[in-house]
Amino acid sequence: MATFFFNPTSPPAKSATPSPPRFAPPHLHQFFPINISLSPRKGRIRGIRVLKESAEVETEGSGEVGVNGSTIDAVSEAPVSPPPRVSIRSKNRAEASSESSSDRFKSRNGREVFEEKAYLVGVECKGSEDDSFGIEDSLKELAQLADTAGLLVVGSTYQKLASRNPRTYIGSGKVAEIKSAVHALDVETVIFDDELSPGQLRNLEKAFGGDVRVCDRTALILDIFNQRAATHEAALQVSLAQMEYQLPRLTKMWTHLERQSGGQVKGMGEKQIEVDKRILRTQISALRKELESVRQHRKQYRNRRLSVPVPVVSLVGYTNAGKSTLLNRLTGADVLAEDQLFATLDPTTRRVQMKNGSEFLLTDTVGFIQKLPTTLVAAFRATLEEISESSLLVHVVDISHPLSQQQIDAVDKVLKELDVELIPKLVVWNKVDKTDDPITVRKEAERQGIICISAITGDGLDEFCNAVQEKLKDSMVPVEAIVPYEKGELLNDIYRVGMVERTEYMENGTFVRAHVPLPLARVLTPLRQQVVAVH
Numbered sequence: 122m123a124t125f126f127f128n129p130t131s132p133p134a135k136s137a138t139p140s141p142p143r144f145a146p147p148h149l150h151q152f153f154p155i156n157i158s159l160s161p162r163k164g165r166i167r168g169i170r171v172l173k174e175s176a177e178v179e180t181e182g183s184g185e186v187g188v189n190g191s192t193i194d195a196v197s198e199a200p201v202s203p204p205p206r207v208s209i210r211s212k213n214r215a216e217a218s219s220e221s222s223s224d225r226f227k228s229r230n231g232r233e234v235f236e237e238k239a240y241l242v243g244v245e246c247k248g249s250e251d252d253s254f255g256i257e258d259s260l261k262e263l264a265q266l267a268d269t270a271g272l273l274v275v276g277s278t279y280q281k282l283a284s285r286n287p288r289t290y291i292g293s294g295k296v297a298e299i300k301s302a303v304h305a306l307d308v309e310t311v312i313f314d315d316e317l318s319p320g321q322l323r324n325l326e327k328a329f330g331g332d333v334r335v336c337d338r339t340a341l342i343l344d345i346f347n348q349r350a351a352t353h354e355a356a357l358q359v360s361l362a363q364m365e366y367q368l369p370r371l372t373k374m375w376t377h378l379e380r381q382s383g384g385q386v387k388g389m390g391e392k393q394i395e396v397d398k399r400i401l402r403t404q405i406s407a408l409r410k411e412l413e414s415v416r417q418h419r420k421q422y423r424n425r426r427l428s429v430p431v432p433v434v435s436l437v438g439y440t441n442a443g444k445s446t447l448l449n450r451l452t453g454a455d456v457l458a459e460d461q462l463f464a465t466l467d468p469t470t471r472r473v474q475m476k477n478g479s480e481f482l483l484t485d486t487v488g489f490i491q492k493l494p495t496t497l498v499a500a501f502r503a504t505l506e507e508i509s510e511s512s513l514l515v516h517v518v519d520i521s522h523p524l525s526q527q528q529i530d531a532v533d534k535v536l537k538e539l540d541v542e543l544i545p546k547l548v549v550w551n552k553v554d555k556t557d558d559p560i561t562v563r564k565e566a567e568r569q570g571i572i573c574i575s576a577i578t579g580d581g582l583d584e585f586c587n588a589v590q591e592k593l594k595d596s597m598v599p600v601e602a603i604v605p606y607e608k609g610e611l612l613n614d615i616y617r618v619g620m621v622e623r624t625e626y627m628e629n630g631t632f633v634r635a636h637v638p639l640p641l642a643r644v645l646t647p648l649r650q651q652v653v654a655v656h
């Protein structure tokens with residue numbers, strides 16, 4: 122999976138190369154402007170990374186670094202022009218390997234991306250319920266995530282521990298081992314498979330030294346979401362989640378100031394952090410308001426949609442299970458479906474027309490993953506409202522995946538967190554064509570009453586639609602009504618979205634016994650009373 126190679130650093134080039142698009146775990150400068158005057162002569166500079174760059178450059182140059190007690194009053198909240206999205210580290214790297222790195226530009230999602238070198242670290246802790254995947258498989262998945270984010274995984278390691286080290290997450294011996302691997306392999310980013318505390322992040326960055334950046338699975342997922350957010354609402358949700366993730370981690374940005382002045386500017390750093398936190402909190406609350414208004418807007422649309430009594434079926438499942446492929450296959454939609462994690466972020470709803478004339482709406486949703494941080498689940502709650510308001514959930518499982526059972530468990534865990542356990546659920550095993558022994562898989566599915574499909578070949582889709590119809594009945598209301606002959610369109614609606622069991626032509630209209638979705642049952646209420654009167 123992970124390839125290892127050694128890339129000796131070439132001598133630094135004279136001129137800086139233009140900054141390439143690159144992996145960007147959430148850094149403060151992406152979200153809001155922070156202004157600080159490092160030196161009165163230098164004027165105001167915005168952005169933490171830029172700040173670091175300036176401080177380092179000045180130290181090497183004239184020696185007139187303006188980091189002293191007198192400059193703290195220059196801290197300001199006034200916005201200035203946006204900072205470049207590149208750190209001194211990546212610039213140096215780009216300079217250092219401008220020629221040898223040309224092969225590290227890769228085309229991803231139609232963009233040319235500079236592949237940063239990443240090293241992965243995992244920990245298996247005794248008795249941890251989060252470790253159902255096993256450390257090696259979890260790291261494999263982390264490598265897939267890194268690949269999706271546009272990183273080049275050059276190595277990985279893991280440690281089995283009785284308990285996590287509160288300071289550095291891993292043991293000191295492992296820290297030293299990773300440090301030498303990082304330098305030998307010229308690694309730019311070390312990614313941990315679990316969420317690190319702000320203190321652990323800071324200590325590890327210090328321990329690895331130099332420009333090595335440390336981040337965790339959450340930051341990586343946030344970065345992928347950031348790259349993939351296609352709608353305004355998704356972009357707002359991701360920004361909010363990134364800011365909330367960043368808030369407690371602000372302090373690490375300032376450690377270099379303390380280092381440079383031998384600890385004398387500690388007070389200054391602290392004051393700036395408070396200012397930064399306040400700005401960030403203000404931005405978080407502004408973002409929440411904006412998100413709320415976008416949500417209200419969408420709710421109106423959804424309410425309008427719900428007034429048409431077509432049942433909504435939501436596809437849920439582990440990322441890469443084949444949800445979008447299934448939606449595309451059944452509805453002729455054109456949702457991006459590819460062999461990458463988190464291809465879909467925004468829900469898409471399409472109408473499925475069955476051969477017997479009945480219909481339902483099918484919604485494709487964001488995929489789930491193990492160790493999905495609760496904050497992210499909460500951030501996507503708006504998008505996932507689609508799920509909570511559907512009549513039926515279809516849990517799409519990639520049955521060809523060696524860890525399909527663990528993936529099922531991870532999805533069930535998220536569904537539980539979303540409080541949607543009461544919605545009827547239909548489990549389907551997808552990618553049956555890809556399994557080693559489809560016959561045995563089908564037999565087992567039959568034994569468990571599960572539908573086997575292949576969204577790619579179309580195998581089992583009729584059976585799937587029938588099962589959806591049958592299950593939808595669970596969410597429908599049984600009604601008996603007499604529909605007047607002049608209200609023929611109402612009878613059509615019952616046939617289209619409900620399940621008709623019996624009809625009979627009577628003097629004052631058509632008697633119908635059927636299961637229909639609740640909104641339609643409400644429309645039929647006066648006609649139902651008529652039946653009661655007839656009986």
Ligand SMILES: Nc1nc2c(ncn2[C@@H]2O[C@H](COP(=O)(O)OP(=O)(O)OP(=O)(O)O)[C@@H](O)[C@H]2O)c(=O)[nH]1
Nearest residue numbers: 441442443444445446458459460463464465488576
């Ligand atoms: N062999 C085979 N491959 C499939 C099948 N269904 C989907 N795939 C492939 O699986 C990969 C993922 O499919 P998607 O439809 O993007 O999966 P998804 O569940 O929407 O993934 P996310 O949007 O990331 O949550 C794609 O490469 C599909 O071509 C199937 O039935 N058989």
Ligand SMILES: [Mg+2]
Nearest residue numbers: 444445464465
């Ligand atoms: Mg998808």
